[in-house]
Amino acid sequence: MNAPIPNAALNGRAVEPATGAMLTVRIRRDGGFQTFAVARRPAQTILDVVTEIQREQDPTLAYRFACRVGMCGSCAMMVNGRPRWTCRTRVAAVAASDGLTLEPLRNLPVVKDLAVDMEPFFEKWTAAHGAFEPGDAPTVDFAVVAPDSPERRAVDAGIECINCGVCYAACDVVTWNPDYLGPAALNRAWTLVNDVRDRGREARLEAVSGDAGCQSCHTHMSCTESCPKALAPTFAIAGLKRETAKASLRRLGARRFRRSA
Amino acid sequence: MNAGTQAAPLPRRVAARPRAGLAAALLHRLSGIALALFLPMHFIALGTALQGADRLESFLGLTHNGFVRTAEWGLVSALALHLVLGLRVLAIEWFATRERTALMVSLCVAAALAVGLLFLLGGA
Numbered sequence: 001m002n003a004p005i006p007n008a009a010l011n012g013r014a015v016e017p018a019t020g021a022m023l024t025v026r027i028r029r030d031g032g033f034q035t036f037a038v039a040r041r042p043a044q045t046i047l048d049v050v051t052e053i054q055r056e057q058d059p060t061l062a063y064r065f066a067c068r069v070g071m072c073g074s075c076a077m078m079v080n081g082r083p084r085w086t087c088r089t090r091v092a093a094v095a096a097s098d099g100l101t102l103e104p105l106r107n108l109p110v111v112k113d114l115a116v117d118m119e120p121f122f123e124k125w126t127a128a129h130g131a132f133e134p135g136d137a138p139t140v141d142f143a144v145v146a147p148d149s150p151e152r153r154a155v156d157a158g159i160e161c162i163n164c165g166v167c168y169a170a171c172d173v174v175t176w177n178p179d180y181l182g183p184a185a186l187n188r189a190w191t192l193v194n195d196v197r198d199r200g201r202e203a204r205l206e207a208v209s210g211d212a213g214c215q216s217c218h219t220h221m222s223c224t225e226s227c228p229k230a231l232a233p234t235f236a237i238a239g240l241k242r243e244t245a246k247a248s249l250r251r252l253g254a255r256r257f258r259r260s261a
Numbered sequence: 262m263n264a265g266t267q268a269a270p271l272p273r274r275v276a277a278r279p280r281a282g283l284a285a286a287l288l289h290r291l292s293g294i295a296l297a298l299f300l301p302m303h304f305i306a307l308g309t310a311l312q313g314a315d316r317l318e319s320f321l322g323l324t325h326n327g328f329v330r331t332a333e334w335g336l337v338s339a340l341a342l343h344l345v346l347g348l349r350v351l352a353i354e355w356f357a358t359r360e361r362t363a364l365m366v367s368l369c370v371a372a373a374l375a376v377g378l379l380f381l382l383g384g385a
Contacts, residue, residue: 172283218282219282219286219350219354220280220283221353222280222283224359225280225282225362232357232359235353235354235357238353238354238355241354
């Protein structure tokens, strides 16, 4: 199921620029900003602009992209102070007075120019038990999952994540606490918590608890507002908060029961 | 992690745009701290009642001071703000309410200010 894509808000602004119009692009690199001038073109995306600079003006400019159609999640960067997927963000929607400021994604180490090291992002995926756990004795038959079941709906709501890192860069809690697992990893954990075939639920809930886990979310909604796939990691994290609380109560109850028995 | 980036601290960059959600969390926290700081004063006031009406009345006499009255107005506003921002968080986390954050936070602040104004108009 595809979530509706928020039209990176053209907001009625013209897609067609005036003939001969130029765009001033400031790119953060080597500790400062370098300014480039790029011609405005119809339906031009931020990725088009960066590619044009790299191919026509400065071949040493480093950035990352692959699919150019909003599937691979590799081209995200900060555009005028906000994290965005650049292949699906049109210049007309975000350029302020014919100017663009491009920076590498927040909260991640910079490899060079606009390319960041995504390793910490994916390490947290692993730390949040982001892989499906089939258990010691996987079932031999297909699991029957009703499409309308609450669990399946909860999975559907978060499963279209493309790991672009936009939510991770938007999250203030990651900035404050670099150990915080972040919205994407927690969203992934929530989809697996709701997967009825998964056998790693208890360990996963344990992994997403604590100071670096779901309880640290301050509900700023930055991840949900920034997600280019219109997912809502805030709600996923809220679900994890509820489930971890229930798991704690269950553990407490079991301990009491054992003690009194 | 790449060897070249592992130990490097995250570079200082232009701060992300200020966001309403961050402002809401900040206001929620600050108003909560203000209320927590007020609680001991509240208990002291109640404690004086145990020592007789005169002690209570003399303690309450402090509230005629202009500074204390202003602080009371701030406290009522903080209480209202803390309440409505808490309701916002509950609506998001329990009922998965999609909100227009900036609008919702503005409404919360407006509601708190309105309560503070009512407190002033009520002859506090």
